[in-house]
Amino acid sequence: MSATITDDIVKTVLDTIEENKKYETDEEKSHLIKCEANQFFKDQVYDVAADLYSIAIELHPTAMLYGNRAQAYLKKELYGAALEDADNAISMDPSYVKGFYRRATANMALGRFRKALADYQAVFKVVPNDIDAKSKFEECQKIVRRQNFLLAISTDHDKKTVAETLDINAIAIEDSYEGPHLEEKITREFMMDLIQKFKDQKKLHKKYAFKMLLDFYNYVKELPTMVEITVAAGKKFTICGDIHGQFYDLCNIFEINGFPSETNPYLFNGDFVDRGSFSVETIFTMMGFKL
Known part of the structure; x- marks a missing residue:
């Protein structure tokens, strides 16, 4: 979706919210925008969802909003931006489990498997019966174990680079x-x-x-x-x-x-x-x- 189309859709959503005027505070307006963003996310229109989450964050930032935008960024494969949002979510609410899950997913995509494992482990401890959390934890654990094994058997510790x-x-x-x-x-x-x-x-x-x-x-x-x-x-x-x-x-x-x-x-x-x-x-x- 082009940036122009995305901007037009976002403007239409905001204009509709303004016309209905079903809010009295920035927090209430932020909530209305978040609900619209959630629907666009469900419809897989991630560009619009991310932009709407951003506007909602400007009005009234919450850990959930940062977590939601992080998920939209993950869908867009913007892993660095997703990582930053996940950090913000955790900073605002250290008990927000989805923040750790989002950060783990971003680190996993960026190849930072040990950092990802620490977060997946934190999520798995809170929700041990969650099938997806368990699967991701075990997958990341296997990768880290393999890395540790390869490091242990490596004989090139003292090998110098061409440079x-x-x-x-x-x-x-x-x-x-x-x-x-x-x-x-x-x-x-x-x-x-x-x-x-x-x-x-x-x-x-x-x-x-x-x-x-x-x-x-x-x-x-x-x-x-x-x-x-x-x-x-x-x-x-x-x-x-x-x-x-x-x-x-x-x-x-x-x-x-x-x-x-x-x-x-x-x-x-x-x-x-x-x-x-x-x-x-x-x-x-x-x-x-x-x-």
Whole structure:
């Protein structure tokens, strides 16, 4: 469902509530909106349900509302948002069992099995006869046990990664190399030269390729799982879909919309490198601008 249609439906619901005026306080209005949201959730219209829960929360936040919105986010596979709502629900009411269940489900989807197990265990203790809670608890328990087993039999505890053993300075640059040269930091001039060489179907030297990979690895490993972006008023933030290794399409986007910079930021959805014939060129261009 498009955002426009969702907004129209939400507006219609709110207008109807205002016309009927069957409330006197924000709490009562919040309850009416929650009831409407519950119906949309039952009808599997999760976008509308989530938006209505959000409005109800603004009027009168409760653990149940956060739990309900978390469930809507789970249905939309927005696991990070669901996790945050579940945390809020538990913070407001530590006895709200569904909050723990929602958080466990979100952590399970995010691969945080040990955290999920702790919450499933808490739910299972409260409702030991609940078939679904028992099933989820046992499923998560099996995964954690398997992880513990694999860790116990692993013999690679002291094994170093390629990033730790690679000596970039030992890699020589041949006199015949005609591509761009990378100094300590990537510059805009380097990126423009690199893009042109890629367009001419020339290659970046492996020494510089390794350096970019290591720099990017060291950069992203310090980032949090979820990075929040604030777009200032009057500024733009361009969001692009999958590139699929289409390097020349990527270049065309930059030529039309401007090259990435601090004042012209981009967000690219996943699938950067599959399918297309220029996947290496695509990912190195994107890494370069990020660095």
